[in-house]
Amino acid sequence: MTSGFIPLFGGVFTLLLVASVVGFILSRRVVSETARTTVANLNDRIKAWWLMVGLFCVAFLVGKTMTILLFALTSFYCLREFISITPTRPEDHRSIAAAFYLFIPLQYWLIATNWQGLFAILIPVWAFLLLPVLAVLKGETQDFLPRTARIQWALMLTVYCISHAPALLILKVPGYEGRNFLLLFFLITVVQLSDVLQYVFGKLFGRWPVAPRVSPSKTWEGLVGGGLSATAIGAGLWWITPFTPLQSAALALAIVLAGFCGGLVLSAVKRSLGAKDWGTMIEGHGGALDRMDSVSFAAPVFFHLTNYFFAVL
Amino acid sequence: MIADILIGLTRFLVGGHARWRGCAPEERQRIYFANHSSHLDTIILWAALPKALRRTTHPVAALDYWGATPIRRFIAVRVLNAVLIDRSGSGDPLAPLRGALDDGHSLILFPEGTRQAEALPGPFKSGIYHLAKAHPQAELIPVYLTNLARAYPKGAILPAPISCIVNFGAALTLTADEIKEDFLTRARAAVCDLAEGQSQ
Numbered sequence: 001m002t003s004g005f006i007p008l009f010g011g012v013f014t015l016l017l018v019a020s021v022v023g024f025i026l027s028r029r030v031v032s033e034t035a036r037t038t039v040a041n042l043n044d045r046i047k048a049w050w051l052m053v054g055l056f057c058v059a060f061l062v063g064k065t066m067t068i069l070l071f072a073l074t075s076f077y078c079l080r081e082f083i084s085i086t087p088t089r090p091e092d093h094r095s096i097a098a099a100f101y102l103f104i105p106l107q108y109w110l111i112a113t114n115w116q117g118l119f120a121i122l123i124p125v126w127a128f129l130l131l132p133v134l135a136v137l138k139g140e141t142q143d144f145l146p147r148t149a150r151i152q153w154a155l156m157l158t159v160y161c162i163s164h165a166p167a168l169l170i171l172k173v174p175g176y177e178g179r180n181f182l183l184l185f186f187l188i189t190v191v192q193l194s195d196v197l198q199y200v201f202g203k204l205f206g207r208w209p210v211a212p213r214v215s216p217s218k219t220w221e222g223l224v225g226g227g228l229s230a231t232a233i234g235a236g237l238w239w240i241t242p243f244t245p246l247q248s249a250a251l252a253l254a255i256v257l258a259g260f261c262g263g264l265v266l267s268a269v270k271r272s273l274g275a276k277d278w279g280t281m282i283e284g285h286g287g288a289l290d291r292m293d294s295v296s297f298a299a300p301v302f303f304h305l306t307n308y309f310f311a312v313l
Numbered sequence: 314m315i316a317d318i319l320i321g322l323t324r325f326l327v328g329g330h331a332r333w334r335g336c337a338p339e340e341r342q343r344i345y346f347a348n349h350s351s352h353l354d355t356i357i358l359w360a361a362l363p364k365a366l367r368r369t370t371h372p373v374a375a376l377d378y379w380g381a382t383p384i385r386r387f388i389a390v391r392v393l394n395a396v397l398i399d400r401s402g403s404g405d406p407l408a409p410l411r412g413a414l415d416d417g418h419s420l421i422l423f424p425e426g427t428r429q430a431e432a433l434p435g436p437f438k439s440g441i442y443h444l445a446k447a448h449p450q451a452e453l454i455p456v457y458l459t460n461l462a463r464a465y466p467k468g469a470i471l472p473a474p475i476s477c478i479v480n481f482g483a484a485l486t487l488t489a490d491e492i493k494e495d496f497l498t499r500a501r502a503a504v505c506d507l508a509e510g511q512s513q
Contacts, residue, residue, distance in 0.1 A: 076474065084328075084476040090430050090466035096473040279476070 008185060008240065009057050016053060019046050038203070052291070056188070060181055064169055065112065067184070071166040072108040076100070077288040078158035078296075081279040085270075086150045091138040095131040095148075099155045103127050107163050114170045116313075123160040128152060157266075157296050158289065164299035171303070171311045176242040183306065186241055187255060190234040191298045194256045195263070198226030215267040218260075227256040242310055254305060255298045262297025316392050320360045327353060327464050328476035331361035334507065335455075335483025338363050342419055342451045345370075345481075346441055348434035348504055349423035350462035352378070353472060358421050358456060359393055361479035371396045371413050372421040396420070407440055414448045424500065428467055433505050437497040445487040445496070455482040455500065457507035480507040 023043040030039050059067040083096055103123060110119040132148045168183040202222025210218050234252020238245040266289070270278065279287025323329060331338075347358055355372045362370055372389075376397040379389035389395040396409045413420060422444075424437035445453055457480040465472040485503055487496055 080328075080474045080476055083473075084460060088463055090462050093463065093466050093469050093473055096463075096475070097469070097471055100474050101471065 005060065005181075008182075009053075009060075012053055012189075016046065016049055019049070060185075067169065067181075068108050068112050068166050071162060072104055074288060074292060075104055075108075075159045075162050078162065078278075078292050079104070079154055081287045081289045082154040082158055083151070085273050085275050085278070086154065087273075088147050088150060089140060089143070091140040092135050092147055092151060094138070095134040095151055098131065098134055099127070099151060099159070103155060104159055107159055108166070111163060111167050111170060116167075116170060119163075119167060123155055127155055131155070153269075158292075161296040161300050162292060164303040165295060167303055168299075168306070171307055172313070173242045173306070173310050174312055179240075182240040183242075186234070186237055186252075187299060187302050188295070189237065190230055190252045190255045191259045191294050193233055194226055194230035194259055195294055196226075197229045198222040198260070201225030201229075211264060214264055214271065218264060218267075223260060227253075227260065230256050251302060251305060255302050258301040259294030259298040262294045265297070266293035315388075319356065319388070319392060323353065323356050323360060326472050326474045327357065327461070329357040329361055329479060330476070331479045331481065333481045336452075336481055338366060338481075340366060340369075342414070342417055342448075343370075343454050343484075344414075344420045344422060344441070344444060344448075344451050345454045345456050346422045346424050346437075346500065346504070347456035347458055348429070348508075349425045349427070350429050350431075350458070351465035351467075351472070352428075353465050354423065354458055354461055355389075355393060355395070355421065357458060357461065357477060358479055361481075366419070367394065369417075370394070370419040370421060373398050373410060373423070375400055377401070400426070407443060410440075410444060411447065414444065414451060419451070420444075424497075430462055430466060432462065433508060434501055437501050439493055439497065441500060442487070442493045442496050449487065453485040453487070453500070455485060455503035455507060456480065457482070457504050459508075482507045 023039065023046050026039045027036075027043060030036050055070060059070045079100065083099075088096065107119065107122055110116075110122060131151055132144075135144070135148055135151075165184060165187060168187065169180045171180060171183070173180070173183075198218070199222065201224075202217060202219045205221040205225060206217075206219030208220045209216050210220055210223060231249055231252045234255065235245050235249035237252075238248035241248055241251075243251060270276070277286030278289035345358065347354065355374055359367060359370065359372050372393055372395045374389045374393070374395040374397055376399045379385050379395065380397050386397075389397065396413050398406050398409065400406065410420060422441055424441045425435050426438045426440075429435050441453075445451075458477055459480070460475050460477040463473070464475040464477060482503055485500060491499075
């Protein structure tokens with residue numbers, strides 16, 4: 001077991017316990033109809049958090065293979081949600097099947113076998129070329145470019161990008177051997193706390209939306225308040241990372257900004273497809289992709305910054 | 314148990330969440346009729362019903378496909394509780410369906426008769442009209458299945474994991490003097506109406 005496991009998860013569980021108690025008290029206190037809906041949604045989210053943290057905790061305890069499987073399953077659900085609300089044609093069946101049955105297992109297998117070189121190019125090069133070939137053999141030219149692009153986008157985002165989170169386990173950071181799980185913990189904690197804190201700051205002080213047509217609930221007040229708090233928490237976690245406190249703060253800030261951009265971009269994608277949520281899988285959260293949107297942008301950024309500045313081949 | 318495994322596997326791959334938009338899942342005699350685009354349609358629609366209703370609801374399946382191998386026949390008859398229909402044309406193909414309705418049971422029908430690659434259904438065959446006329450007590454419930462043409466089109470070996478939704482609409486009634494063609498057009502339109510606002 002990685003050192004620091006017990007205090008870290010102890011801290012997360014305490015946080016959730018406090019949140020649950022606050023949520024329970026709020027549900028007894030509120031009277032107005034809108035406040036009641038907000039609190040009910042908050043409590044649904046907290047309940048889902050318990051489940052997600054529990055899963056993550058089990059994966060940590062069991063080890064690398066379990067963690068990789070958990071993320072592979074997450075990619076599966078996110079890709080399913082993405083393709084489900086994206087218009088493709090029956091002729092695209094083969095390229096969609098290849099995305100699911102070939103590229104998800106292959107991408108995560110490459111992580112399991114530490115094959116970093118091929119991991120980095122499998123989807124941007126090989127899948128990029130193969131998917132349109134599978135579709136073109138069906139001979140349907142109507143909307144060929146948008147159809148192909150949608151599937152490629154879906155695969156890049158939900159499989160390639162998300163797989164960079166468990167890929168942190170294979171980075172070789174000198175003097176940090178055997179502790180890579182904590183890098184993953186750092187990423188997920190900063191990204192998710194940033195989402196939660198932006199939501200909280202936005203609800204309390206939000207006035208000026210960043211992009212009103214894309215996502216009216218994302219405000220400058222939420223971004224600055226939540227983002228800075230999450231950065232501060234990231235800096236405070238420097239002792240579990242190979243970074244100095246200042247480096248830790250800088251990387252946390254990069255995670256926060258990338259995560260915010262991911263949320264914004266995926267909101268726009270969702271709107272262009274005419275949907276409000278990606279799915280109905282998680283009570284109070286919408287679909288799996290509604291929770292992973294910020295991770296999908298933050299994971300590759302954090303992976304490559306850490307790889308470039310701290311890791312050796 | 315086999316039913317649970319089959320339902321679990323189908324849910325994992327293609328979802329099949331039920332949306333009761335025009336009626337509620339009640340224990341009444343009904344004829345559910347839906348658009349048909351894949352072999353999964355039968356399982357998906359049947360699995361979308363609450364367990365209590367499944368016991369007395371029979372999907373209508375083609376004998377030439379579901380009766381072709383012992384495994385298919387087992388799944389159709391023993392697991393899905395299906396009534397097999399002979400499309401080859403000898404005798405009255407609707408006879409087994411009438412039998413089920415006479416027992417007070419419900420049916421799941423695909424009135425197009427064959428699988429279709431498009432999002433909207435093709436023209437309906439007349440079987441549903443004859444059944445509606447002979448069994449006016451059974452409610453006619455239109456159902457629209459999203460996405461299955463993309464998830465498991467004709468000729469595909471494996472279904473691709475694309476979630477589909479089972480939309481149940483409001484009951485239709487055959488009016489006393491309605492002619493066959495009008496009724497079939499109206500029934501098809503009721504299924505198409507449910508496709509509105511669905512992503513496909």
